[in-house]
Amino acid sequence: MPHFFTLEEANGLLPKIKPLMAELLAWRAKIIEMRHEVAGILQDTTSNVGSPATSALVQDFMAIDRLLAQIHEYGCEVKDLNVGLLDFLAEIDGREVYLCWRFGEEEIAYYHDLHTGFGGRRRIPR
Template identity: 30%
Template sequence: MKDVIEINRKKVFSQHEVSHLLPLIYKLTDDAQSEVKKIINFIEAHTDKKTSVVHDLETRLNEIVTRWQMKIEKLGAEPKGLWLADFDSGDGYFCWKFPETEICYWHGYQDGFTGRILIKEKSRPEIYENSNSAN
């Protein structure tokens, strides 16, 4: 039963748990991103952007992104932008952005994406202290 993935529960993740979820999250994101790219290509091919067809395609784009966000939330992560997800580590977030294939980054609760540091750097006290002192 170790392959069971809990859904609809906010949780604190270990790096191992996030790494275990990553193939699923990558697949969900890759599928959604591929759908979005196709629709954008259709929209760009239309010369008249005010048609009902283009409006319907834009609505579909929003639905795809919303569906992706909901799936990410069900897995316990927090969608923070387009194809960007944070996983609560208890002292900040493991941070993932498509198409990264590993969980390599972390940032403090107040730091956001621009404050990402390599997880291996986080274990260096001077890096961690610098991250916290910026708050």
């Protein structure tokens, strides 16, 4: 059975999640910065197996995977790593929705229906 977050509960997790998301976004920036090197490694995996560059890349992706797993352990979903977007399953007015938080926002102030995504964000009624 899925866990439904209250707004208070989801906001209470942000101090734990924000540093993890900041680290994820830093890893993302590093990978983007290295995209040409990464592409070269991935294009020739047979001769690059076991190379220091391949080993470092694998370690980088393992670090990203660990951070994603840590965030998922809190019960929220990483929706977009480009902007640091998280969703928390919740219920508003008897409807299942996602409480929606984007990295840089102080607190969760928006939600959207399960099928609309970020484009359907609306302010949470107070």
